[in-house]
Amino acid sequence: MLAASLGWMLDSFDVMLYSLVLASLMVELHLSKAAAGSLGSITLLAAAVGGLVFGVIADRFGRTRALMASVLIYAVFTAACGLAHSFVQLAVFRVLLGLGMGGEWASGASLVSETWPDEHRGKALGLMQSSWAIGYALAAVVVALVMPRAGWRWVFFVGVLPAFVTLWMRRTVEEPKAWREAQTARAGGGFRSLFRGRLLA
Amino acid sequence: MTLVLTAMNACCLFAWWGFNLWVPAYLALPSARGGIGLAPHAMTAIIVFMQVGMWVGYVTFGVVSDRWGASARMWRT
Secondary structure, rough: OOHHHHHHHHHHHHHHHHHHHHHHHHHHHOOOOHHHHHHHHHHHHHHHHHHHHHHHHHOOOOOOOHHHHHHHHHHHHHHHHOOOHHHHHHHHHHHHHHHHHHHHHHHHHHHHHHHHHHHHHHHHHHHHHHHHEEEEEEEHHHHHHHHHOOOOOHHHHHHOHHHHHHHHHHHHOOOOOHHHHHHHHHHOHHHHHHHEEEOOO | HHHHHHHHHHHHHHHEEEEHHHHHHHHHOOHHHOOOOOOHHHHHHHHHHHHHHHHHHHHHHHHHHHOOOHHHHHOOO
């Protein structure tokens, strides 16, 4: 629960940094409102793709591993946004960030759904999603502190901090029991199992 | 049912992202560029205040969902 909430919170933190520095970004990179809006749109389209891709990864390699990979991706490419000098560079970094963002939604939700009982699932998911608001508020505070002193690029560089959360996840967060059992069942069944043991009796 | 809920979520997210992508820029941009030209600290204060409301909404409707069902939560939202 804590891992998924942190993932959700830091996802919001990184993604909303863009909206919060948009006014300065538009001036420095000479972006029109249409161009700035389209950067937001392509991030979300990439998030849709990321959700699908990381859904498959979460089923195959585990919810925790998918969560860690997605957090790492959006943290690294948020920092990369601080290096952008043109619309195209920023667009590439936003697309890659979007893949991680969508992946975090898919893997975080499945991690919480599988670790909480049915009767408390609504509360658990509500609590996890509430960290989105905390991340957004935290991003606003960081922008207020960092941008007047160091500019918008450093705001994005601060966005790499969530990457360190993956170190903690790797050490402490286990895969849910439901996923482990599904993996065991898959390993024991499947096409190859037809040819195990005595074939002729 | 799945298609209806997908369409409902798509409309909801369209509004959410459209609003939240532009609110900070609208608050921070000078009036000559279509904003209201608030100082960064004032913009931050408004965003944080909005997020307090959002946090309460998330947590409250999670409890509503467990108590009265997900469809009840949807209609109240």
